[in-house]
Amino acid sequence: MALTRQTMTDEQRKSVALEYLKAFDKAGVTSDGGSILDLFAEDAQVYFPKWGLADGKEAIGRLFGDVGGTLKSIVHHYAAFNWVFSGGDVIVCEGTSHGEHKDGPWRAGVPDWGAGRWCDVFEIRDWKIQRCFIYLDPDYAGKDSARYPWLGR
Template sequence: MAVTKQTMTDEQRKSVALEYLKAFDNGGVTSTGSSILELFADDAQVYFPKWGLANGRDQIGKLFADVGATLKSIVHHYSQFNWVFSGSDLVVCEGTSHGEHRDGPWRAGVPDWQAGRWCDVFEIRDWKIQRCFIYLDPDYAGKDTARYPWLES
């Protein structure tokens, strides 16, 4: 862990998190044309359900390539985000999305139980994402229903 070089405000940390989310909607490219990986510290960690914990940019790149290969498109609903600030380096963003997975489309709330609702917990320091833990249902197309009897019609 590097020594903190400058203090960031909550709004500045939020801007880094937004840049990350918008890069996903843009195929992994930031607003400056850089790779999404440039938003991460060299020793950052990312967690994604059913993939696990990626340590460092190389593994994060593998995680994003693996997950990204299953997605045809994704759009985050920025106007509906809920932000929680801890007064430290932690920022939590809760939101919704829609898009198309290789197994089919999804839209948050259609139906209510299906994918599209998510929550990301970020640790952002020195303008870099140090940690991003992603909490969502990775069954984007809603195909895994047989194991859940309450989803039977």
Template sequence: MALTRQTMTDEQRKSVAVEYLKAFDNAGVTSGGGSILELFATDAQVYFPKWGLASGRDEIGRLFGDVGATLKSIHHHFAHFNWIFSGGDLLVCEGTSHGEHRDGPWRAGVPAWGAGHWCDVFEIRDWQIQRCFIYLDPDYAGQDTGRYPWLADKPNQR
């Protein structure tokens, strides 16, 4: 097996990340009809809060299956993304979303402290995601309030 490294521009890396996020909005199917897993290197890693680190496509598939089974729908707000480029293989996307979790709906900003704000750190090389660390509140429906005293006096406002 030959080691290949294709030089990619920031915009090309961004296009891979956008394809990944759009596939989530489309139940894990890419714009070309393939699986979201095809966007990952075979030895890629994905981190998701409260799930942990998944290594390799099989584990990543389990992670996405576990999380996806709790979601009825998700919609990313592409027009409002903030992108940070490293000049290398790393890029960061900060954004918002809305959708429906099995425990109820969510929308970024409703309430202000709720789910829907997220940040993903990608490492993309050779047209594949090598690493994606997802940072968000996995309590999509905003039900985990009892452990946070600062939320006790705030209405859910859904």
């Protein structure tokens, strides 16, 4: 297979990342009715806290199935996103969300220490996500508070 490199602008990379985030809000379905996995390169990597590193589309599908299976709904707050562009293939999106986990609802800022704030680091090339590392607190319902004494104050 020949290596191809299509030049992309930051706005084009951002559009791919937005399509990915919007697909999450629609249970993994993209705006054209496809699968969220269609947005990924065959050998892409995704990291999710407490799950680990998924290598390739098959493993990414398992990760999304595992994580998505714990969520009843999720809504990303697009108007409040912060974007950081590297001038290369890497872009970063920081944002907030709300939704319902199987253990209960969450909303960014309620409480302030709870779930809902996140940061995704994307590497996007040739209109495909090559890498997406997701940084967030996966304890959506805030059940893991006994191990952190400052939360009781």
